Amino acid sequence: MSIRHGLLALLERGPRYGSQLRTEFESRTGSTWPLNVGQVYTTLNRLERDGMVAQGGQDEAGHALYAITEAGLAELRTWFEKPVDRTSPARDELAIKLAMAVGAPCVDIRDVIQSQRRHTVKAMQDYTRLKAQALVAVESGGARERDDVAWLLVLEQLIFQTEAEARWLDHCEARLIRLSTTMPPASPSASAPASGSASRSASPSAADPAPAPAPAAPNPITTTPASTSGGTR
């Protein structure tokens, strides 16, 4: 995450001292990514070394003030203009986990999906409650309005991100079901009603291209032929 550029953006509004930058950064982002003051000073030192900020006197309370330089302004403009690179995605533990769960003997991939879905939807609920608070703050106006708007945008980013994940999990489950229904039946008995028990032993081989499902094990995703007919709606 670019603390460097975040600090430059705050300094563009005028000289500031270290702990002030930390407070303003957290106000903008609703403390979503807390900074410690040591990180702020380390970053300021590096920016100073690179000629992007310069120390410029003290305020009335004796705090050392930092100001953005021309080079810093140029760097900031470039940052705003250049899109954030999405073509080299960061390693995603969840994607790796699901990829490994396909065909893993020790786990039912649907349980992995559901466990994550619960966690993801829960996070969305929490973000949504915070968003409701942020909306009230924004609508009531006030001195911190710019910070409240910034916080709202950050929260909505988190909501969209978790929503994308929840949708992807739904899609993974639907994909596994589709693949399992298009696979050749294991045996005639596999289509018999599964005595009402939605077994949790979903075929880990559901997405395996090899047509070799476990013999005689009724696929719990397609318990009965009628269960996929939409008759419950």
Place this chain on the structure above:
Amino acid sequence: MSTQQPVLQLQNLTRVHGSGATEVHALRGIDLAVYPGELVAVMGPSGSGKSTLLTIAGGLDTPSSGRVIVEDTDITTATVKQLAALRRRSIGYVFQDYNLIPALTAAENVALPRELDGTSARKARVEALAALEEMGLGHLADRFPDEMSGGQQQRVAIARALVGDRRLVLADEPTGALDSETGESVLALLRSRCDAGAAGVLVTHEPRFAAWADRVVFLRDGAIVDQTVRSEADSLLSGQVAEA
């Protein structure tokens, strides 16, 4: 919350469609209690039993076994007349396609369940206007449904669902026909009605809308397989320190 009496209780609910080879178990042993002030979202894939659950909770369908208790009444043993009265007085239903009566104005649509329940036309209109006002629709009281946007119609439907003393609102994909922004405003409204004391059950496949609920229940193959538990949001955004 748990010290209060639930507004809706589903106890060991099952619903079987058909019989023999074509038998489908739409619901299998559902237990669910919804309390005043609580909004519960029900999520699950198509065919998981979400809508069946809602129609049975609202007395629009009957279970194969189990009990449905709305406030103090077991609707599975109620007579047709009792059930109709309960639907008029206690249960509000919100549909994806609004289901407003096109020949009636917004206020007349909202007043209708009260009038059917024996309230005088004048009093019913006063109540309807108050309900519309709460939805921010007081100025549209005399418009017909086709003179309103989808979001406005759905807000009228929510007003109709909660007019009078009704404390249970059952919403089946209420945002399904709305754009994202309007859908969100409808959800915010439903949320605020629950914050004011109503109990709500929301069926949706949209995680973003389900996130407005206090609790999200996940259905799969007619059974509740999981649910979220509410916690304080303040603890959410802490503990991570950004990396430079």
